[in-house]
Amino acid sequence: MISVWSATDLIPQPSCPACSAPAPHRKSAVRIDGLGVKRCPQCALLFLDPVPTDEAIGECYTAEYYSGDSWNRRRIGYTPEWDYHGERERALINGTLLGHSALASLDLRGKSILEIGCSDGALLFSLKQLGPSRLVGLDVNQVALKYGREHFGLDLRHDTLRTANFAPSEFDIVVMIDVLEHIKDVAAFFAEAARCLKPGGVMVIFTPNASALMLTRRRWSYLNRCLEHVCYLSVESLRRLGSPHGIVIERSWSEGYPAMEYPYRTYRIPRLARLLLQPHIALANRVNRLRFDHAEKRGAGVELRVIMRRAAMLPRVDSL
Numbered sequence: 001m002i003s004v005w006s007a008t009d010l011i012p013q014p015s016c017p018a019c020s021a022p023a024p025h026r027k028s029a030v031r032i033d034g035l036g037v038k039r040c041p042q043c044a045l046l047f048l049d050p051v052p053t054d055e056a057i058g059e060c061y062t063a064e065y066y067s068g069d070s071w072n073r074r075r076i077g078y079t080p081e082w083d084y085h086g087e088r089e090r091a092l093i094n095g096t097l098l099g100h101s102a103l104a105s106l107d108l109r110g111k112s113i114l115e116i117g118c119s120d121g122a123l124l125f126s127l128k129q130l131g132p133s134r135l136v137g138l139d140v141n142q143v144a145l146k147y148g149r150e151h152f153g154l155d156l157r158h159d160t161l162r163t164a165n166f167a168p169s170e171f172d173i174v175v176m177i178d179v180l181e182h183i184k185d186v187a188a189f190f191a192e193a194a195r196c197l198k199p200g201g202v203m204v205i206f207t208p209n210a211s212a213l214m215l216t217r218r219r220w221s222y223l224n225r226c227l228e229h230v231c232y233l234s235v236e237s238l239r240r241l242g243s244p245h246g247i248v249i250e251r252s253w254s255e256g257y258p259a260m261e262y263p264y265r266t267y268r269i270p271r272l273a274r275l276l277l278q279p280h281i282a283l284a285n286r287v288n289r290l291r292f293d294h295a296e297k298r299g300a301g302v303e304l305r306v307i308m309r310r311a312a313m314l315p316r317v318d319s320l
């Protein structure tokens, strides 16, 4: 357990932020910062209770968010040694940038694309060659936006979805890569993203996979990092979020090993010596591997990838 929040940073969250179902919610796990992760029995959303206040959460979104300032180094996982933008540019050149292959599988010709939480805009830039008519990025990190404007020359805006005031049905495709887990009022945020989407349009969502926690419990790797996250979604919770807006899941899959490795007491000795000196650690990790290696195939890989589509004809209000 690490000390991250003070008592005044925390407020109770008695009802589900996605569907408003009241307590009781079952506690599924406890994060390394001591906050309980609860599961809504109605929509399967996992959410924090208590949850940090907006002010406390806001403290982590500094200009240095991606470069590992003092807050982030302990609580999120970005470090000063990590060349975030450089790594994204290398991934851009290699075609391995997060989200690129999912978007490239769609027909982007003539499409208008909004990326919410675009960071430096590298993903949008990677789509330019695929023929979209318009690329717009939103983010709140000025440093990432400045880097993106200088390197990629795109329409990258310092704004939030709530205040951007896009027209209804303005975009063919709305992209949210690692965004929803940061949002406290996730239902209102999703509704606003849905409002911007044309009938027949597509949403591309990447987010930590709540189903991985249900499989791995205390070993889930997200219990130990990214402590600015406030909720965790699954296929089921996204299906419920999309339903009132006529948005359905078209394709979903999961990626990545979901569990934390038990740490060796020292890494500065050869691998064989570690195995000999701490065989119980090696054995525990081996057992975990046997238990969780199949997680991706069961839809419980650590990261969830979902492509959703808005119905071409919106449902009539009286039929809802």
Ligand SMILES: [Zn+2]
Pocket (backbone or CB within 6 Å): 016, 017, 018, 019, 020, 021, 040, 041, 042, 043, 044, 045
């Ligand atoms: Zn709920």
